[in-house]
Amino acid sequence: MSCRRELSSWQALEQSAAKLKQQQLKTLFAQDPSRFAKFSCQIQGVLFDYSKQLIDDESFSQLISLAEQVDIASWRNKMFSGEKINFTEDRAVLHVALRNRSNTPIFVDDSDVMPLVNDELEKIRQFTDRVRSGKWLGYSGKTVKNVVAIGVGGSNLGPQMVTEALANYADDTLNVHYVSNVDGVQLAGVLNDLDPQTTLFVISSKTFTTSETMTNARSAVKWFLEHAEKEAIAKHFVAVSTNLEKTREFGIADENVFTMWDWVGGRFSLWSAIGLPIALYLGFDKFVEVLEGAFEVDEHFKNASPEQNIPLIMALLSVWNTSFLGHTAQAILPYDQALHMLPAYLQQGEMESNGKHVTFDGQIVPYTTVPLIWGMTGINGQHAFYQYLHQGNNIVPADFIASVQPQVKVDKHHDILLSNFFAQTEAMMAGVDEQQVRSDLQAKGKTEQEIESLVAHKIHQGNRPTTSILLDVVDAKSVGRLIALYEHKIFCQGIILQICSFDQWGVELGKGLASAIEAELTQQGVNHPHDSSTAGLIAYYKNNR
Template structure:
């Protein structure tokens, strides 16, 4: 058992930037050369390429052979990881060192699923013991809920649960529940409200019976404005349905809290026995494995929730122990850095060929972009290279009829992850074969493209004249050379989903280490929150003296159309002078 250190021990924080290293310079030169090479030629030159650049794990096959990569580049990327001291950072991560240095915290989400090599103590308390105790409390609550033992104020059995949360408190659980649609258990329905736009809450509550509805308020600090506003409106909805009830009784019967600030939850009115805890060493976007995953356990059963954790723990073990050249998160991270930082491709597409994974692009968008969307190195200086890519995408079949035209024929190159499974989550004949054929074909088409000679032969075979062939050929040419990974799950089940999500979590961590940035803070999110809290009262007061001209105009328009300002004449607004470069 080891104790977490209070601050990072890495001398690299103040060392020579990695971007000045010889291996970085070598990769820049290789990137310029690789842009002139064809993926088809790479396969032709190496008959064993697919096998060489693939990795089979218990839950899936990772095929990364369709990438702008050769063995020399791969070796240099591995050298880059070594130069970044990845092995030391990985060790400190799992040992509970405070690698989130700007907030002075360890980053220990693997502890939530039993993924540590050995237990860690924080302030003299075993992390594993705390986690297991909280999981046992979750299990007991889920069993009571499924058995019908939990009732509302008037004694009706709880049949619907509404999760109120935003960011990781919403995306992680909802993505997982959607992905495990074929593994639902029990008859308690789970609903999600994340937006402070009252339309979403109104729509969700419209179909529910207040007597049998339970709210889960998921907020790390229990002060998140959007979540607490929705919680207050949820309480008012209950009061309207049960006017005879004391508000405190409704809070005790119809509310559950998931938070790292249990005292604030209890001040709000939630009972201690219905307050589930997670810790400040759990980042919101990595929190689905904690009590934040209560909706998952409700919708899918606690056994399936545990299998999800076990799958993630298996990926933790792989990431900890596998050599870098056969380590799936490391390989995927190196490819991401290769494309975004060296090849100059600023975006990355996530393309699931599984309807159940339709929320995965959104989930990974938050996990990746909130982590690595940074412009300051660990030394506190501005980066001189591109960091994390723009993550986007949607289910593959829908994407084929939307933005794949851009992927295929735009001059831009967008590396992509194709994700599918061997075993379908349904019993309809013929569907899955069509789905997988499309997935394989699209990655093949992006790689190979179609040259002018092939297009000309195809048009000639259709009987077109030489004049028509000459006219049409340029429009039908696909340059190809568009790179992709393919992740083929054996089956989309709780264990494989846990491994898949943990794969991307560790990929994001490795990217940050190599880019020499801190991946586990999100000060950009905090900036917007702070400004919003200052502007909110001005929508009512109209005190715009300190605002820029655009913001003042927008607030004034809102007040005029909303009826806050009754005069037809706009009041005089004194606009502050620009404050230089400060945010």
Template structure:
């Protein structure tokens, strides 16, 4: 049964008819405790959803809808590694990437946490080598610039985080992101870089993504104008699962950081796709980012639906899209760095 056929949905439809012309200003006048009633918290985060077109009854009906849809059951199935991605028949386990409690997470009978921790340790070792000057360019100079070559989730998430966390950048390091197959994107970036001090991170799960490989090959051609083929391994690393293709490109497979098919692209910044983040702000700060993600995961998994921030935000989306017919969702960051 789809949610639209449930009694909970039909109850919301009737409720919407009664509520749709209600004034929010009037609701604040009538209910002095509205702010206290419609807030939720997790750690230092406070969600104020009191300025929405809702009443206590609205939220009770939305929560009833979530319960009838088996929200808690689906949540637990996700965290325990069931293949809830029905389209591809895969688990959805970005939560395992930030599972700081290190409890076992089973996929097809195998605990994935040892592999997750091994990649994190590989990232930490590599970042320390780059930051400490142990990893040097082909002329013996220290790396100063990181160029991430990727597209979609291999670009957008890490780029956003690096922009937001710029005040935490490791001194002496800059990060750049190239995703557009239009050569202007790459050439404009390379104009200000020195091949002797530039490190490229080529991020492609399959290492067959056309846009990414086109830019990676162009970056390699630029690099080889100054260096030799054997120097590529000092200036290019990969985030991928395709060791053969990575090796053919000229990247040492020891410098390939693994990702898994249960990591969705839009959540991949928590994996080795986040390597440019850790190189830019340091592995300690990347691990703090993981800690924060884990705290919110625990909140989502364990907090009652009535006080659950992700659930509340999701249900408000259902309320506006499906009942008010809203087609636009305004996102107004509280800080310019999150824009």
């Protein structure tokens, strides 16, 4: 299989990158008053503006040619039709089937998976309605007031991000608490204020063997049994898993186990029964709205032309910034408190998917692949790390995300918030040159000596690429749309970069090593060979714990 660098479009982009590195964004805007109209797209509920990226007509055309030469359209069709594009694990990649609101058949191994998906959604609906209506009773006859969702990684980040994003739409029927860290401080803090009579636990683990999740689950059971008999577990613990043998051993009735499938990766699974905490917290109808928003983006991704296809453009810009312009990080900056967990969610989504170093056929990738993803809410970031974004000697492209309408209106707060959003992207694009600095200091009455001492410190070079994503409002559908946009971006990135986005062997390596060391820490007479540093650290811990 040929290397992407051998493609004519890739070689043309390398030449364009060399030219554009000498160009200034503010000059491109000055030369082309129609730049915003040219380099922005809209779908229902979303404005996507990438005009502040360091591209021009020629490089954008070359990026589209790259997408065509790597045959994105064909790979997209393979994914939506259930082909096993996760070839290292021989699995289909069908998170799109989980939100397939058209209900058109999707086949894996000649079987339509949609009946399975619909049956599980109906099971979630019925269970959610029973719990929220008060018909589901605990061992003492009381209704559920608190849900504790125990999971890690994809079984935690997606549901928690969505529930926190949509908390303002929740009623007071249930409270949801998340436990992901095996550090006992988190679990103890959650359980401290809960009543076991009114608490329901949702244990999410596909295999029901994940060390962190099962450690927390067993400790939750221990806490619960301090107040109830073992038979009561069935009324207070449900699971999302494929391992019925393990869930039965745990004491969970089969009818209270919600399933998922091997064609759904953990970081793409919030649309499945992994999203049960979302449905419990917000109600099943709101969960369906999240699915509907994602389905709208699926349809856009399948049908829009490459020049107007937002997820494809997002991927192309990431590859452009990372593999051609040499920017090895990207910031996610939501200007909406509801989206405060989005950077952490996208860290996993992108870096676990595309943090790879070999091509489809196992050859070393000769270019930089996925950037480091990081960020936080914009206003807090402005007072934490924006100095680095504006004047640091590393350029970090950034996605700025905001909403036109706030979830909660408080005086002029949203106008002030958005004024910062617009100002930051403009400042990062335009910067402040030496002439502007000198004029400003002169206007403030500074002496020539004072100006000379300050001018270098106050210059902002600008030319910092940003993308602006404006949602109409952060509601259930828009959250679904936003997540699906990034999911399809990740898919396109992987195809363009020629890497498998849907395995995670690096994660598996860490799990295996941790399991072996866990035995050393918890069992007598177990010792494994280690390097001197690891052996020394283990010995120090065991001697001093």
